[in-house]
Amino acid sequence: MATARKFLVPVDGSKSSRKALYYAIELAGYLNAEITVFHVVDKSGEKELLKSKRMLGENRSLVSSKSIPVEAKLVKGDPGKEIVVEAKKDYNLIVIGSLGHSGLTRMILGSVAENVARKSPIPVTIVR
Numbered sequence: 001m002a003t004a005r006k007f008l009v010p011v012d013g014s015k016s017s018r019k020a021l022y023y024a025i026e027l028a029g030y031l032n033a034e035i036t037v038f039h040v041v042d043k044s045g046e047k048e049l050l051k052s053k054r055m056l057g058e059n060r061s062l063v064s065s066k067s068i069p070v071e072a073k074l075v076k077g078d079p080g081k082e083i084v085v086e087a088k089k090d091y092n093l094i095v096i097g098s099l100g101h102s103g104l105t106r107m108i109l110g111s112v113a114e115n116v117a118r119k120s121p122i123p124v125t126i127v128r
Contacts, residue, residue, distance in 0.1 A: 005033035008091040010083050010112075012039065013055045016097030020127040021059055024095040025066050034069040038086055040079040080115035087120050094124045 009024045011017045021037065028035050037059040041052045056072050063070035075082050087094055096113045117124045 005031050005093075006091045007033050007035050008038055008083070008087055008094045009035055009059075010038045010040070010079070010094070010096050010116075011056065011059045012079070012097075014097060014099065016099040016127070018059075018097075020095050020097040020125075021062065023125070023127045025063055025068060027095070028063075028068045029066065033092070034071070035063050036071045036073060036086075036091070037063060038073045038075075038083065040082045041074065041076045042079055044076070080112045080119070083112070083116050084119045084121070087116075087122050091122055094120055094122060096124060096126055098126050098128045 005028075007024050007028055009017075009021050011021060021035075024035055027033065037056060039052055039056045041048060052074060056074055060070050060072040073086070075086070083094065083096070094116060096116055098113050099111070113124075113126050117126060
């Protein structure tokens with residue numbers, strides 16, 4: 001019996017995360033995998049939460065339109081930490097964009113993708 005393939009695809013609305021999602025969609029099509037689009041809200045506030053829900057819904061719809069099973073998850077916290085925590089829950093692969101909406105602060109502290117790649121319990125594909 002073959003095990004189900006599940007990909008975790010963190011999204012943040014950036015061009016890079018969109019490219020990673022398209023890559024995951026293509027790979028999932030070949031491997032009959034499921035995709036979980038995952039977003040971490042690192043800022044509190046009603047406006048940010050609504051914007052995040054809308055972006056996550058658009059990404060979920062994109063995957064669904066390609067006839068790939070999809071789930072969407074939204075959590076609050078530090079993106080790098082929360083992605084690694086989620087990865088421990090029954091995924092085979094993380095597909096993440098190399099650059100996100102991060103600004104100078106993230107450049108100084110290190111990128112989310114780099115942090116995830118170092119700490120992930122499962123393989124990580126970083127899409128440029």
